[in-house]
Every structure is written in structure tokens, then in C-alpha cells.
Amino acid sequence: MQSLVCHLDMDAFFVSVEELFDPSLRGKPVVVGGKRDQRGVVAAASYAARKFGVHSAMPLRTAALLCPQAVFVEGHTDRYREYSKKVYGVLQRFSPLVEMASIDEAYLDLSGTERLFGPPLRVAHLLHEAVRAETSLRCSLGLSSSRLVAKVSSDQAKPNGVLYVVPGCEAAFLAPLAIRKIPGVGKKTEESLQKIGIRYVGDLARLDERFLADRFGKWGLALAGKARGQDAGGWFDSPIGENDDPKSISHENTFPDDIADRERLETALLRLSEMVAKRLREHHLYSRTIQLKLRYEDFSTITRASSLDHATQLDREIAGAIIKLFRQAWDGKTPIRLLGVHAGSLRTVEGQMSLLDEPQTERLRQAFRSVDHIRGRFGEASISLAKTLGSGIREKVHENPFDLPGESAREKGKRSE
DNA sequence: TCTGGGGTCCTAGGACCC
DNA sequence: TCTGGGGTCCTAGGACCC
Numbered sequence: 100m101q102s103l104v105c106h107l108d109m110d111a112f113f114v115s116v117e118e119l120f121d122p123s124l125r126g127k128p129v130v131v132g133g134k135r136d137q138r139g140v141v142a143a144a145s146y147a148a149r150k151f152g153v154h155s156a157m158p159l160r161t162a163a164l165l166c167p168q169a170v171f172v173e174g175h176t177d178r179y180r181e182y183s184k185k186v187y188g189v190l191q192r193f194s195p196l197v198e199m200a201s202i203d204e205a206y207l208d209l210s211g212t213e214r215l216f217g218p219p220l221r222v223a224h225l226l227h228e229a230v231r232a233e234t235s236l237r238c239s240l241g242l243s244s245s246r247l248v249a250k251v252s253s254d255q256a257k258p259n260g261v262l263y264v265v266p267g268c269e270a271a272f273l274a275p276l277a278i279r280k281i282p283g284v285g286k287k288t289e290e291s292l293q294k295i296g297i298r299y300v301g302d303l304a305r306l307d308e309r310f311l312a313d314r315f316g317k318w319g320l321a322l323a324g325k326a327r328g329q330d331a332g333g334w335f336d337s338p339i340g341e342n343d344d345p346k347s348i349s350h351e352n353t354f355p356d357d358i359a360d361r362e363r364l365e366t367a368l369l370r371l372s373e374m375v376a377k378r379l380r381e382h383h384l385y386s387r388t389i390q391l392k393l394r395y396e397d398f399s400t401i402t403r404a405s406s407l408d409h410a411t412q413l414d415r416e417i418a419g420a421i422i423k424l425f426r427q428a429w430d431g432k433t434p435i436r437l438l439g440v441h442a443g444s445l446r447t448v449e450g451q452m453s454l455l456d457e458p459q460t461e462r463l464r465q466a467f468r469s470v471d472h473i474r475g476r477f478g479e480a481s482i483s484l485a486k487t488l489g490s491g492i493r494e495k496v497h498e499n500p501f502d503l504p505g506e507s508a509r510e511k512g513k514r515s516e
Numbered sequence: 517t518c519t520g521g522g523g524t525c526c527t528a529g530g531a532c533c534c
Numbered sequence: 535t536c537t538g539g540g541g542t543c544c545t546a547g548g549a550c551c552c
Contacts, residue, residue, distance in 0.1 A: 132520075139520050140521095141520095142520080158517055161517040161518075201523090202552075283550065287550085288549080318549095351520085351522080352520095353521085388544085398519070404545055522551100524549105532544105
């Protein structure tokens with residue numbers, strides 16, 4: 100069956116939601132992200148503001164210089180989340196395989212829905228209309244055989260458009276586009292590609308794969324696939340609709356002014372630790388690696404991590420690790436611009452073994468790997484050798500417990516055979 | 517122009533283990 | 535019997551996305 104992927108991207112999402120709540124903003128240059136003289140960047144700009152050169156990720160103060168008449172709003176994250184959920188609700192009626200890739204974009208697997216909704220362009224228009232009717236918001240849709248091409252085509256369809264790239268035409272569709280249009284190609288990759296004369300996706304597609312692999316490693320190989328419209332490697336390769344748990348949870352804060360006061364800094368770290376712990380508990384997750392982030396007045400940034408002997412979701416333990424890292428990392432003088440607390444190596448309540456077992460599970464795995472290794476080297480005739488080693492492992496169970504809790508003696512015996 | 521906050525994935529070296 | 539090669543974890547940093 101021909102696969103059909105749809106990528107939906109809301110048009111000027113934050114700005115459009117703001118306009119729903121305050122219609123007087125319509126048509127005006129609007130900047131969402133903060134006050135005009137604040138430290139911070141533009142989260143979203145209305146089309147009227149974009150005409151002045153304002154775009155997202157631009158410092159707010161720059162935006163204010165380019166477009167002094169713009170209305171600056173701080174934004175309402177709760178409202179954006181609410182509307183994001185509404186959109187998700189609409190999409191679920193079109194396919195069970197929906198994945199929100201961020202607050203304002205989603206992927207749908209529409210493969211095999213033709214009998215239900217008709218040909219690709221018809222589904223797309225039904226979807227587009229349903230989103231508009233139920234949220235009063237506009238979006239753009241891209242459809243294609245791969246996630247990558249669907250995403251690029253929704254971008255080409257903006258604003259308020261629909262674009263279907265017919266199977267077989269993926270590479271031809273991408274060829275005339277600037278390499279920067281490929282998701283994952285940012286400033287740095289663009290620069291290094293331009294150095295070797297690559298400007299358009301077509302240039303990239305013509306290059307030899309081995310050349311790209313040599314020059315850019317694993318990323319180069321993925322790049323070669325992308326240039327041809329394939330979901331080659333990395334995130335794009337995973338199936339749509341696998342709603343997995345977050346891999347990390349973090350909070351950070353840039354101060355209005357740089358701070359060199361230890362007490363104020365440590366208070367801020369305690370607050371951030373509490374926020375992280377709260378979110379861990381909400382997700383029923385435990386973290387084993389706690390990371391501190393420091394950004395100095397000159398914008399240079401360091402991170403310092405520490406792995407605990409067990410996973411936690413407690414404020415006290417996270418804060419303890421963070422304060423320790425902070426006291427080791429900070430000289431007590433250099434003013435600090437930003438502090439961050441990051442929790443990684445997450446695991447679920449259910450998946451978590453009792454605290455002390457995890458590393459030993461890994462050791463057990465290693466022990467059996469080495470048995471397999473010896474077998475591989477000396478052949479199955481070495482079974483007696485393996486047996487000797489196996490009993491050795493069982494002996495070690497007592498001094499340096501290799502065994503798993505709750506594992507029956509029978510299973511243990513079976514494992515060491 | 518003076519650079520947010522929340523994420524993901526990748527790389528690379530050293531430690532450790534078998 | 536000796537030696538080595540390889541896997542995984544940890545940490546730090548960086549590119550990228552919205």
C-alpha cells in the first residue's frame with residue numbers, strides 16, 4: 100500500500116490565538132514573546148509585522164527597532180495548549196495515527212483512508228475545513244509519501260494552503276529548493292554545504308553518498324537520503340503516533356539583570372528544582388541524571404551533570420545535587436545571566452527496578468555476553484568452559500549479587516547453563 | 517541587533533568491564 | 535595462555551527545531 104503522510108502546520112499560531120481573544124489586533128503588526136524592552140526573543144510575529152523584517156527568534160529589542168508601531172504581547176501559553184488540544188481532537192477523527200510534533204504542528208498517517216475520505220487532496224480539504232470550522236484558525240497542509248516531504252510541502256503551502264506531492268515526484272519537488280528548507284539543515288550545515296558549492300537540494304541529491312558520509316559522517320548519509328525525499332535516519336524514521344514519554348525535563352530562567360549574589364542564585368536553583376520535580380511527578384517519571392546549566396554575562400555557557408545512585412522525583416534530592424554542582428562550578432564572582440535545571444535518564448515507575456538493582460542487571464547482561472563471546476570464540480565444544488564460568492557467576496551471586504530479585508532458582512539455573 | 521525556553525539527537529573521550 | 539577488541543556508561547558540548 101502506498102503510504103500517505105500529512106503534515107499540518109498552524110498559520111502564525113500564537114498570533115492567531117491572540118487575535119481570537121482580542122480582535123482589535125487583527126491586521127496589525129503583532130509580536131508575541133514579551134515586552135519591547137525585555138531580554139528575550141520573538142516567539143511569533145503577525146504577517147503585518149513580518150513585512151518589517153521581524154521574525155521568530157529575533158531579539159525583542161531588535162524587533163522594536165525594526166517595527167516601533169508593533170503591539171508587543173507576552174503571550175498565553177495555556178490558551179495555546181488549549182487550542183492545540185482542539186486541533187488534535189479534529190485530527191483524531193481522520194486517523195488514529197496522529198502525532199503532535201510541537202504545539203502547532205502534527206503528523207497524520209493517512210495511508211489506506213482513501214475508501215473513507217476519498218483521494219489525498221479531498222481528505223486534505225476536509226481536514227482543512229474541519230480545523231477552520233472548529234477552531235476558527237487557519238493552517239497549512241502538506242501531503243506526501245514521506246514525513247520529510249510532507250513537512251516541506253506544508254511550508255511551501257503557507258499560508259492557508261494545501262499541497263500534495265504525488266508519489267514519484269518527491270525528488271523533483273525538492274530539487275529547486277534552498278538546502279535550508281530541509282528540516283535539520285540549519286545555519287552551520289548550510290554554511291559548510293555552501294563552502295563546497297551546494298546551494299539547492301538538487302545539488303545535494305547529485306552528490307555521491309560516500310562523499311557525504313566521509314565528510315559529515317552519519318549525518319551526511321541521512322542528508323543524502325533527505326535530498327531524495329526519504330525519511331532516512333533519525334527522528335523522521337520513527338512511525339507516526341508513537342506517543343512515547345519525554346526523554347528529559349528541564350526548566351531554565353534568564354534573569355532581567357545578571358546576578359552575582361550567591362543567595363539569590365541558590366534560591367533560584369531551588370525554585371527551578373521544585374518545578375522540575377513537580378513535572379517529573381506529573382509524568383510519573385524518575386530521573387537519575389541531574390544537570391546544571393550556567394550562562395555567564397558574556398553568554399558563554401557551561402553544563403555540569405551528576406548521576407545519582409538511584410532515580411528520583413523528589414525536590415530535596417534534585418535540589419541537593421544541583422546545589423552541590425553549582426558550588427563546584429561557580430567561582431562566586433562572575434555575574435550570571437541564566438540558570439537551568441535539567442533531569443535526564445528518565446524512567447517510569449513501572450519500569451523501575453528497586454533502587455540498587457539496575458546497575459547489577461547490566462552487569463548480569465555483561466556476564467552472559469561474555470559467556471556468549473567465549474562460545475563464539477571456542478565453539479560449542481567449549482560448553483564445559485561455559486558451565487564452569489556459569490557456576491562462577493552463581494558463586495559471585497553472594498559476594499557481589501548478580502541475581503535479579505524475584506527470579507526463581509530454576510530460571511537462574513537455566514540462565515547460567 | 518544582543519541573543520527565551522523547552523526539547524531532541526549526535527559526537528567524542530575516558531572509565532570500566534569482560 | 536596471552537592479548538586485545540568492543541560494548542556501555544558518563545560527561546560536556548553543539549546543532550537544530552518550534
